[in-house]
Amino acid sequence: MGITIRNTYGTPHNVSQTNPAHVTSCDRYRLPLVGFITPENPGYEDMVEILKGNGHDTRPEGYGLIFLESEEFSATYFGSIEQVQQYQQENQATGGKATFDASRGVMYARxxxxxxxxxxxxxxxxxxxxxxxxxxxxxxxxxxxHTEVPGAEIIVFEFEGAWTAGGETHKLVTYHCTACHMDTFHDCGHVQENTGPDSRRWAARQARQHLISAARHGIGDKNSACRPDNGEMLRVVNAVARDMWNTTGNALPDTDDAYCATKGPCSIIRELRAGVRPPVYRA
Incomplete structure (x- = not known):
């Protein structure tokens, strides 16, 4: 079953022919960091081990580094210190429009x-x-x-949240499906500490896997990752609250989309899209 994943936001990426969840490269990157390492750097021998293992440790004086990243991929360029210094100077002079010749060094994924x-x-x-x-x-x-629900999306986003209610604020990254409204905090391993490109790559991979599962198994199937709760838990909570407080109204919205829009991930995404800093999630 061939599954095509279409972006609604962000840059399309190249993927494996057999696994559309596995991103292999991108045609456009940004270059947020340049750097230099020499034998005087702490841990230098460990840092160049990646080059030694592939026979690429050919510059005893050290290396100039250019770090590339896209939304779902990253790469590292190892070149001469002189080349990267020249790139850095030209980039500053041109307002970030300089290019570099990658054939003069070696490029590693991630x-x-x-x-x-x-x-x-x-x-x-x-x-x-x-x-x-x-x-x-x-x-x-x-x-x-979303392949099965017109207008629905699986959105990868960075946000500020707490691992436990009222806990310390962390920089986190996860995804959210607007078809099933699953809160990834309730699914172990689907919220990542946002430490760099690898964290975002992993969150995007999980989003792709969620989409592939929905395409293969449909919505709501026991084998599908995309299983709307249809407000069942909310109705249980509301019934208990009415009984405890002897009231007739609902304490919470009684549909998943309404709850998510006011108290869940959709509320964060709405604020981010509007250019507003959301409150810390689960604070």
Missing amino acids: WPHGKGWDDYLPRVFWNQAQLGAVADGAGLVTAFA
């Missing part, structure tokens, strides 16, 4: 991590206040059209 790298690389968000976002780490990343 940003490195591990010894040396974890201390070297800063935390970079897709949505940044200096680029017009309402706050660092708060905004939409990408979105896909």
Whole structure:
């Protein structure tokens, strides 16, 4: 069964021919970071291990680095210090319009991590206040059209939230399906600490998997990830509340979409789309 995933927001990406959840590259990147490492850097030997393993550790003086990222992918360029210094100077002179010749070095998929790298690389968000976002780490990343429900989307977004009600605020990233309105906080492993491109890549991959599951199994099937609750739990809570408080009205909206629009992920997404910084989720 061939499944085509169509973007409603963000940049379309290239995917595996056999698995549309597996992003392999992007035709357009932004370059948020450049850097340099030399043998004097703490952890240098660990940092260049990635190059040694592939026979690419050919510059004893060190390397110039250019870090590339898109909404769902990232890459790291290792070149000469001189080349990257020249790129940096030209980029400043042209207001960010400089290019570089990737054939003069080597390119690796993703940003490195591990010894040396974890201390070297800063935390970079897709949505940044200096680029017009309402706050660092708060905004939409990408979105896909639902294959089974016209007008519905699966939206990947960065936000500020707490792991537990009333807990400490964290920079997080997750996805939300406007067909089933599942709150990913209730599904273990579907909310990520937003530490960089890999976090957003993983959240987008889960969004793609959700969409593929809906396309294969339909909406509401026991094997489908897209299973609307149809307000069942809300009706239970409202019934208990009416009994406890001896009232006739509902304490909560009695449909999933209404609840989500006022108290759930849809309320966050609505604010982000309007250019407003939402309250911390679950604060």
